[in-house]
Each structure stands twice: as C-alpha cells, then as structure tokens.
Amino acid sequence: MKYFVLNRGDETSLKLSHKFHKLANQYNMILDEKSPDIAVSIGGDGTMLYAFHKFVQNLDHISFVGIHTGHLGFYADWKPNEIEQLLSLMVEKGNSEQIIVEYPIVQLEIKTIKDTRIYYALNEITIKGIHATLVAQLDINDDQFEMFRGDGICISTPSGSTAYNKGLGGGIIHPALPSIQITEIASINNRVFRTLGSPIILPKHHHCDIYPKAKQKILLSVDHLQFEHDDIISIRSSVSHKKVRFARYRPFPFWNRVKDAFVGNESN
Ligand code: NAP
Helix, strand or coil: CEEEEEECCCHHHHHHHHHHHHHHHHCCCEECCCCCCEEEEEECHHHHHHHHHHCHHHCCCCEEEEEECCCCCCCCCECHHHHHHHHHHHHHHCCCCCEEEEEEEEEEEEEECCCEEEEEECCEEEEEECCCCEEEEEEECCEEEEEEEEEEEEEECCHHHHCHHHHCCCCCCCCCCCEEEEEEEEECCCCCCCCCCCCEEEECCCEEEEEECCCCCEEEEECCEEEEECCEEEEEEEEEEEEEEEEECCCCCHHHHHHHHHHCCCCC
C-alpha cells in the first residue's frame, strides 16, 4: 500500500507523523507523495482540507483518513493513541477490503474575461466583495432567482455543512445526500435588493450561477484557499460528478460526530 502523511505542523502532530512513518516502515508500506493509495491527515479538519487540495487531481483513486490531535474532527476520526490499531487495520484490510465512504463535493466553474477555471471544494466556496458589499445576480438552473447585495454568498457541501455554513444559519445535511447548500452572508434587503433570506438546498443536476456586477473586486474562497478577482463574468456551482473517498475501518456515524461536536453527552 502506497501512503502519504500530511500534518498540521504543531509538535504533537509532527511527533505522531514520525511515529506513523516508523510503523508504516515496519509494515513495508511505501511512502509515495505523487500517487498514494491513501493520504493520512494528522491534525484537525483544516489539515484534511489541505490533504484534499494536495491530491485533488487524484480523487478517483485516493482515499483519505484523518487522525485528530486536537478536539474531535468531522474528517479526522482517529485518536492519537489509536495509531497502532489504525495501521494494523490498514495493512489487514489493504486496498481491496477497505470500506470506503464517498462524500459529495462542490464543483465550481469560474468564467473570467481571460479563461474558465474549475475548482473543487470539500467544505465550501464563498464569494465576497473586497472593498464594498458584493452585488450579484443569482440564477438557479438558468432562471434569474434574486439580486443579492451584502457581505457574500456561501455554497457548501453536505460535509461542509457543519463548518462555515452552520455559522451562517444553514442546515446540517447528511453527506449521503448529493446536494449543495446556498447561504447568505449578511444580505441587505430593500426594494431593489431582495433575497430569499433562507438557506437553499439544490439537488444533484441543478446548478446555481452567480454574476457579480462588472469590475467588482471579489474575494473567492475555496475551503482555506483564497483568490482575488476583478474580472469574473460568472461562477457556476453544482454537485460534482467526482466524490471524495474516506477509508473507514470502523463505523462512526455522521450524526454521532454532530452530537459529539455540538451537543455533547450531557443527558439533562
Ligand atoms: P481555520 O480558521 O483555521 O478553521 C476554522 C475551523 O473550522 C476549525 O476549527 C476547523 O476545525 C473547523 N472546520 C473545518 N472544516 C469543518 C467541518 N467540515 N465541520 C466542522 N468544522 C470544521 O481555517 P482553515 O483551517 O483555513 O479552514 C477553512 C475553513 O474554515 C473553511 O472551509 C470554513 O468552513 C471555516 N470557516 C468558518 C467560519 C465560521 O464558522 N464563521 C468562517 C470562516 C471559515 P479544526 O480545528 O479541526 O481544523
């Protein structure tokens, strides 16, 4: 099995990363930065975002697994003291017996006056104005839906629904539902600019186009990555045909993660 490890860079994650390499070496696993079968993220959910983007071109054949060195993560579900167990399961199950769960991701197509670019997001994309509020027309399935004015728009994946989307009042979506969720970031509502005000969930095969007012300076985020533009014509978001694959060596249901992260175990 070919593997690669990314870590958050803090002392605990670095130590754990060394330990992982040592154990992997004992199991004759092959370190491969270009085309690993499995990418191991050691840190938090933010580290998994880096891992996803490092291997975004390999999504068809790579799977991810996360060890958390802080609080419980949504993408990182192994504890540091379980590293031996994880490695022996990785070796025992190999590539053929691994249980893989696939989560939907957002596909983004950005048309500028120069070119068209495709990006993929594991959590979400956001579109914000840099010097002023964002002014943009939002279309759903090629029909004008609303004129937006405000801080910005967030479009999240189901697994990203527990991240920025949640802070914006979006709903939590189970990753088994191939969908994208559109949430507003502080919209201004008056007679000219009127938006729905509620999060919108689009199914697979629907798409949403955002047409920012010409020459606006836009800050576009794709997970932790940020890009500045003043030449965007349109931004199309949809559920990608590609998916991200996570290797699961034991069950850890999504709703349990949600409960552990946000509700806790108090039963009063
Ligand atoms: P960061 O500011 O270092 O991390 C933001 C926080 O979001 C971290 O605590 C991270 O968990 C957590 N997180 C990431 N993905 C998550 C998920 N799917 N479910 C629940 N929590 C999640 O920023 P970063 O490391 O560059 O990560 C970028 C992410 O930050 C974006 O994708 C966005 O979702 C999130 N963000 C959130 C807000 C907000 O809620 N108001 C605002 C901006 C950005 P770990 O500590 O485990 O890494």
